[in-house]
Amino acid sequence: MIIKNGISKIECAPVYEKDKPIKIIHQITPWRGLNVLLGAMQLVNHPLITLDVYSSTEIYGKAFYEQNDKEYKGLYEQAKQLKNVNYIGYKPNSYIKEHLKDYHMFVYPSIWEETSCISAIESMAAGLYTIVTNLGALAETCSEFGIYVPYDNNHRRLAFKFAQAIKQGAEAITHKPIQDHLKRQSDFYNLYYGWPKQAATWTQFLTGITSDARKI
Numbered sequence: 415m416i417i418k419n420g421i422s423k424i425e426c427a428p429v430y431e432k433d434k435p436i437k438i439i440h441q442i443t444p445w446r447g448l449n450v451l452l453g454a455m456q457l458v459n460h461p462l463i464t465l466d467v468y469s470s471t472e473i474y475g476k477a478f479y480e481q482n483d484k485e486y487k488g489l490y491e492q493a494k495q496l497k498n499v500n501y502i503g504y505k506p507n508s509y510i511k512e513h514l515k516d517y518h519m520f521v522y523p524s525i526w527e528e529t530s531c532i533s534a535i536e537s538m539a540a541g542l543y544t545i546v547t548n549l550g551a552l553a554e555t556c557s558e559f560g561i562y563v564p565y566d567n568n569h570r571r572l573a574f575k576f577a578q579a580i581k582q583g584a585e586a587i588t589h590k591p592i593q594d595h596l597k598r599q600s601d602f603y604n605l606y607y608g609w610p611k612q613a614a615t616w617t618q619f620l621t622g623i624t625s626d627a628r629k630i
Contacts, residue, residue: 424511457573531552
């Protein structure tokens with residue numbers, strides 16, 4: 415039996431106002447595509463677009479961080495040097511969820527075969543315009559709402575494709591049909607991935623297996 419991930423209710427981001435700054439969030443561990451995203455941002459020459467990077471190994475605990483984080487120092491330094499990128503590093507999930515409404519886009523050029531991506535689910539619940547690869551189960555997780563860039567083993571080529579998708583997204587979010595689409599997206603993810611729905615599924619599942627166990 416498959417039971418989806420659950421999320422607490424997330425506030426929907428306000429409708430984007432044309433000619434205002436466009437903020438992108440990336441809250442993914444660094445080995446899953448940060449290199450591609452930084453490559454893409456070097457190609458995005460848009461005065462309104464900036465990317466905030468909350469990427470770190472710290473999410474897996476102090477021991478994991480001390481053993482592995484040094485491998486990604488080069489990526490962090492690159493992020494700090496790009497004018498349209500702000501490297502922030504680790505923040506707890508409670509902070510991320512509280513501030514998702516401050517963003518307009520979630521961009522994840524995944525080079526990792528994701529199963530069910532919580533970061534994507536939470537971002538879509540916040541009504542963010544979501545651009546991902548079609549690798550792994552991201553197409554299932556993001557359903558009809560995500561914008562999909564076909565995965566490419568050539569990461570330079572993939573970065574170019576994501577740069578184009580980001581620039582197109584910056585134009586798309588100015589249009590009312592897309593804004594309405596993002597509101598429907600927020601409603602969908604808060605409803606179908608919300609804990610009230612998932613709790614009912616878990617209750618039904620656990621009631622069923624305990625009932626079956628009594629019959630054995």
